[in-house]
Each structure stands twice: as structure tokens, then as C-alpha cells.
Amino acid sequence: MFMKLTTVLEEKVKEAVQSIFGQELPAVEFQPTRKDFEGDITVVVFPMLRVVKGNPVAIGTQIGEYLVENVEEVAKFNVVKGFLNLVVSDAYYINFFKSILAVEQFGYAPANSKDAVMVEYSSPNTNKPLHLGHIRNNLLGYSVAEILKAAGHKVYKTQIINDRGIHICKSMLAWQKFGKGETPDSSGLKGDHLVGKYYVAFDKVYKAQIAELISAGKTKEEAEKEAPILLEAQEMLRKWEAGDAQVVELWKMMNGWVYKGFDTTYENLGVDFNQLYYESDTYLLGRDVVQDGLEKGVFFKKEDGSVWIDLTEDGLDEKIVLRSDGTAVYMTQDIGTAIQRVTDFPDINGMVYTVGNEQDYHFKVLFLILKKLGYSWADKLYHLSYGMVDLPSGKMKSREGTVVDADDLIQNMEDTAAEISQELGKLDGYSDTEKQALYRTIGLGALKYYILKVDPKKRILFNPEESVDFQGNTGPFIQYTYARIQSILRKANELNLDLTVAVTSVHPKEKELLKQLELFPNKVQEAAENHSPALVANYVYDLVKEFNSFYQQVSILGEEDTQIKAFRVNLSKKVADVIKDAFLLLGIHVPVRM
RNA sequence: GGUCGCGUAGCUCAGCUGGAUAGAGCAUCUGCCUUCUAAGCAGACGGUCGAAGGUUCGAAUCCUUCCGCGAUCACCA
Structure with missing residues (x-):
């Protein structure tokens, strides 16, 4: 049975301290040995000084001697200041490699070995096409879902589609007024883009009317509230809520166009969902829960009939959960929807909400309310909050057309990839x-x-003028390394090598690679715990850099010793597998050639 | 104003549950393709880790204050 190095060493270091100093060590601190020193793993002596009094160098030396003597995995050691650097035997790494060689998706935890989690992401409004901001949201949500899966959780991906409200009525109204019956088929426009066009058209008229009212003597605020086209849109919303047949029919038709458009974008992006929720189904949810909470004393009612929660003791404010006319606010819906989801999927114990950091406050309050209502899963809710994507010109605004459209961006990336590939000309x-x-x-x-x-929590500045890089710390660089390995594997395959691992020592570059591979399982868990695809991305990058260095320095197929050659082929294959599996967690595919 | 987040090389980012001389990529410069894919490798250049205090044997990392940027504090979503 193969044991993890740190597990073995932790035990043995404690044993050493017990045997030499007669003291019980609570924990041992490890870190990878820095490149400028000899060694593979380092034990930090300083923290031990609380238990063992004395000179750190002397203590480190004594422990080092004990380890070399009693632990077969430790070949040599040296002590620099309070750092005990251990050289780990080649045999250890070879054994490690043998233990993972046949493992499919090494680094992934057994499926469904942990609680089920629901991950919500995307959740767009249906009045306009997706843009760069949605792309960040989609990529993050999808990736975190995949990472949680790989970490052993059962995962349900979901989104709540904001298919009702004043925003969609604006598009509907403008289409009705100026559309002349235009459809995706008649115009050749993608459905979501067509609807977005009318959202912009609405705004143009709205702005003009505001300007007109202001020049007629109204204040800006009055004008914004009284513009006739806005009043019409509000009237349309009222009709929708009343179930007016014509309005509902128009709403269904235009939403249908949008969904078709979204589906294409999702497919191009490579994201998917297990369960969809529609706001038109859920916007009334939550009101009975509020009633319930009122009885429990979680909420209180003001004289005008509106219902609130007092969160001042938790350092927050008072927050409304039901309007005085008894209708639901956003918060009410979210309370209801959360409960609905747990009812629909009783096995879920935890949810991840992928929503921008502008809603940090909202989710803080939502989670607190659910906790106060006594739901056991309320502690397992997580707001995957991410920074906005800004352009050099500032914030993206759909209405003003200053957005980077998702479909356009995907197309641009594809075109750039095509240009570079054609220049390099390796695709005969x-x-x-x-x-x-x-x-x-x-x-x-x-x-x-x-x-x-x-x-995720950092904001991204995206400059459409400077195209995304294809060299250095980039996706294509990593894909390229994968393709390079595949090329070797194809050639190795023709050689009919005996691929049994029979080596007894490893090259320093091989050792570095093995160390890097050993980190992967922990990295997956860490990424899951932190909800951070960035950890996976940075890990693969390090692995790939290490491989390229190895590739450049030692010959794989040119190696004369057949055992070494076979080992290098095996090692390369495993590195490629990990690249592939790690990239899968980011929703990125790898090519066999490029 | 209150609350939250961010501030690391010219630019884009790692490192942040405290540990050795703070790491990559881009850009600039130097080498390396008659040898497994040069979207690569090796190297040079580049840093008062926003500022000041504090805790500690040890601080980019933890605490306090301040500065800068952003978000948020609606009977909007």
C-alpha cells in the first residue's frame, strides 16, 4: 500500500522528537524545498521550538540523522538555519508513480463520496444577449461545479432564468411598436440579439422622451418616471401579471427566440445545466415562508403592513421581505427558491450561487435569514462572488452598446486561433x-x-484591442504541451515498447515532474474548498512548465536504455492525462495536434 | 458617511491558514530548430509587496490607522 510522503514523515518526525527529546509534537510543518537548496521536502524547525528548547540547527540536524537512519524514504538531509531539507529517495517516487500509473483520472476523488451540492450560475435576463460579464460567470460556475464533482461531490448545475419583469416588457413593447413583425427567421438575426436590438430601441426612445420632458420644464427625476413609453411598459407588465392573453403570447414568443439564442451560446461555450428554474414560476414563492417567519418572530410587521427583518445585531440593517401591498421582493423570491430547491432535490446539502460581487450584501442577508429561519443547510450556502469585467472605457452597459458580446468574442478568439495556426502551418x-x-x-x-x-474576487480589465495572448501563461501554451506529448505517444506506440516500469533511479527533471504530479489530488480538494478554478489553472501551468523543461533537456524516444525510455514515455503519458483532467475542470479541451 | 472587496516588476497575474534571497508571463535584450511539435527552452533586465505603526524568533501574508480604486447601503432586480 502506498502512503503519502507527508503522512509518513509527519509520523516519523514526531517519533524522532519523542525519541531524542522526549517531547510530544502537536504538528509538523512541511513546505517544498526551495530550488536553490538540495532536497525535495523541507521540515520547518522553528515551530518546534515551543516544545523543544534549543538551537534550531542542532535540533534539525538530530532529527535529520534520525530520519535518514529510520525512514527508508529519506536518503539525505541538510540543515540551513531552521530548515531541515530532506532528499527523498528515488525509490519513493518510483513507487508513487507505479501506484498511480493505472489510475483513471488520478487526482479525482471517488464520485459521490461527498454531499450533493447545487451550483447556480448564468441566470441571465431574457431581454438581451449574453456578454463578457456573463462569460466570466458561466466559466466560473461551470468550472467550480466540475471541480466540486472531481472533489467527490454530487453536483446539480442550475440557473434561474429571469424571464419576467420590466426589462423584458421594454423589449416586447419596442418590438410591438417598431418591429413590423420582424423575427429571427425574417431578419437572419440570432433570437437573443434580435430581442436585444429592441431593448436598445426602447432605451433610445425613452431617452429622447426624457430629454423632451426636461426641456418642457420637468426635473430629471420626474421625466424619468413619466416618460410615456416607460408608462406603457409598466402597463404591459401589469397586464402580464394579470395573465393578459395577448401579452403572454408575445412574451412566450420573444422568450422563445431568446432561449434558442442562449442555447447556441451555451453550447459554443461548452456549459450545461441539469435543472432550469424560471422566475415566472418562482416569483411568487417565499410569501408563505415569510408568514411562517412572522409567527416565529424572525420577522416583524410595520404599521403599513410591510414585513421586515432586523439584522442590526448582526451588524447589518433592517431589510424588507414583503411589501406593504403583500407582494414579494427579490429577497422573498430568493428565500422561496432556495427552499424549493431543497424540496426538489432532498439530497442537496449546500448551494453555490455564482453572482457578481455587487450582490455581496444581498447574499449575506439571504443566508442570514435562512439561518434564522432554522434551515440546517443554511450554513452550507456559498456566494461565489466575483469581480466585474471592466473595459478600458469603464463599465459595460448593454443599453449603450458598450458591451463585448459573448458570441462575437468567441468568434474572434476562434479567428485569432485560426490565423496563428495557419502561420505556423503544422496542420497538414x-x-x-x-x-x-x-x-x-x-x-x-x-x-x-x-x-x-x-x-474570482478580483476584477478583470479586458481590453478588446489587445487580443488575448497565445504564448506564455496561456491556455494554448498548455494545450500545445499536451499535443506535443501526444505526438510522442503516437511515435512510441509504433515502437511497441514494453511499458513496464522497471527503472530504479530517476533523472532530476523526472523527479521534479513526479513531485508536481503528487500535488494534484490535494490541489483538486483545495480548489473545491476555495471555490477557485484559479488554483487548478496555476497548478497545470506549473506542471506544464516543468514538463517542457524536462522535454528540452532529456531525450525521450532518443534514449538508448529501453527501461528508461519506457519510463519516460509512461511519465509523459501521465503528465498528459493530468493536463487533460485538470483542464476538464476548467471546461477546456485539449487537442491531439496543433 | 457605514459596510465589504481590491492595491505585489512598465503591463497581466501567482504567492496571502506567518517561514529561507518575493515568483511567472507579456514587453525589452542574449543564446538555442540537419535530434521527440520553437504556441517551446535557457538566460539578462526589471520590486521601498499602496503608506505608517504594531504582534512575532520571523510579516507581502495577521492586527490598527491612513491613502487610492471599486461595490453596496431602494416597498429595483
């Missing part, structure tokens, strides 16, 4: 269809990696 023998698929893979790889490698 590929059909046009194969080439096109490859350009898509690379272009999306560049985009996804570019966005996911950044810590």
Missing part, C-alpha cells in the same frame, strides 16, 4: 472540419484560461 493532413474544430478548441482555451486563471 487535417480536413477543413478538423481544422475548424481545432481553432474552436484553441480559441476557447485561450479565452477560458485567460479568465479562469485570475482569482
